[in-house]
Amino acid sequence: MRDKVGLTLMFVMPILLALLITSIQISAFELVNNNKIKVLLLNKDKGSLSIDMLNKLEEVGRFELIEMKTLDPKTVGDDMNDRDAFVALIIPEGFSDKMTQKAQGAAGKALVEFGIESQVKNLAVLQMDSLTLYFHPVIQESFRRSVEGALKSVLQVMESKTMLDALYVSINGEKMPASFEQDMMANQTGVREQTTSHNGVRSIPNAAQHNVPAWTIFAMFFMVISLGGNIVKEKLSGSFVRLKILPTNFMLGLLSKQLIYLMVAMAQVFVIFSMGVYLFPHIGLPALNIPDDFWGMVAVSFICGWCAVSYALCIGVFAKTQEQANGFGAISVVILATVGGILVPSFAMPKSFQLIMNMSPLHWCLESYYGFFLEGGKLNQIMANVAPLLISIVVMQLIAFIGLKKKNLI
């Protein structure tokens, strides 16, 4: 604890991490949800349907269409780079005609099927030429799906409208009135988004609620480098041996050491959470909302901290050198954080990882915190997540005790 630089880093690094990750996540969120996505457009169609479709695409509000005179597949990447666009769309020649013909064919077929008409011309349903969508290689799969989904949705509306027009003309012999068309197309069922919670209060979780607890856990477990390395140093230097022969119970000393590191962990929680509450709003990030069950959160922080200390103790007991403790300790925490859902959301993990995920104490720390920060729960409502943590602590303390006994250090 005399290592002031090391001690400072134990606080500064996680704060930076929480700050950076929250900022990056918010930027990514804004990129996808708030900023308009630039789309390079080459419309080879001469009809009105493609224009209708593009109008509807603009109505979605997420796309900024940039019309191009040419778009060559070989140079489309350069065009995107020049115009800061991530997507390019080519509407094929004869798009409107083919869509109309397809609708007429489908409508005619439907009338025969319904028994309204006995024979209709152009029964064959045409196959449409595909629209071509180019994505910049940096674009992630989820973003592609989102753009693709929006485009398909607009296409679906266009096809439905054209089909309805064709049916109306076939039955009534005249064009569908605009008011009727509007009535038919406007009645789309809306989707109301709700976030579930334990306390019934439906606040929308922000990036700070996700990131600050997650990186605080990461910081607490990174203590393994300090505590684990410290224990190895004491083993190698002979301090442990000296302490063992002194009258004071060695276990008492070991508990005191754990208590000191537990206090550091609690201080980390206090500092990082305070930054989330007070600093974040001043730098344009969403503020961290402290849960209603404050003391429940404190209790869970204490348990998470003790779990981190127990893990560090285990590493320190079994590592033979400081390099082993530092190397294995740091990498294992990153692995446990990854499988535990801190680096990658747990729901996004493959099924084969779900079992491994449950083995990571960081996962249960995260789930416990999310119980408070995202679901507005109370301590008694998240005990299913806290119980594995308590079991982990007991198991790791036992393993450390057995290790110390085997090495004749206690």
Added chain:
Amino acid sequence: MDNVALRISHLTFRYPGQSYDCIHDLSLEIQAGERFGLFGPNGAGKTTLMSFMVGLLEANTDAVFVSGKDMSIHKKEVSASIGYVPQDFAFYPELSPVENLEFFGAWSGLKSKVIKQRTEELLSILGLSDVANKQVFKFSGGMKRRINLAIGVIHEPEILFLDEPTVGVDVQTRHAIISYLKALNDKGTTLVYTSHHLKEAEDLCDRVALIDKGEIVAYDHLSKLLTQHEEGDLEQLFLKLTGNAYRD
């Protein structure tokens, strides 16, 4: 019997996985107030024997007695009366000498007032008062040796075990340490000392035990042993009894 500080009786020990006894049927007595030297080549069993004496290894009942108490039964009581100065620098280099002495003094069960008084006394005797509050990792090897010694004696033990207390130090520091140990012994502290520095041992020790392959090969007053084996000094006696072959 009352004057016996340490008695080992028919001690035998083998490390798990080894095919031979590291200590074999070894018995010896160290009288209270004497300066006893324990010598032997590498791997002879000195460190293992000292580990039993200080309680780092647990002996069977009736095998190791310190101050008349069976170490296997009264380990905690006995530990208050012994001091140990290991060969390694067994302290916290990021702390100052004062902080190290305060920490180990508290672990020895001393009250803070006594710790303060003993700390000042020891730092003064061992010439460390000027650097009392500086971090130990910046110190020379000799200064670290003196702190290592100070920690071992802060609780004024009746028996002090020293494992190569002067290794790697200059002549001045060696002289200071040996002088201090003699002064301690004059006040009644029993010294149990092991070293490969046999000239120093001749100067310090009254009685010696030479160990080889887990057994005692010579055990008496140094002068008597030299006369008995017709050797001029401890080094010649050592080589005569343990041979010239490498013991790595």
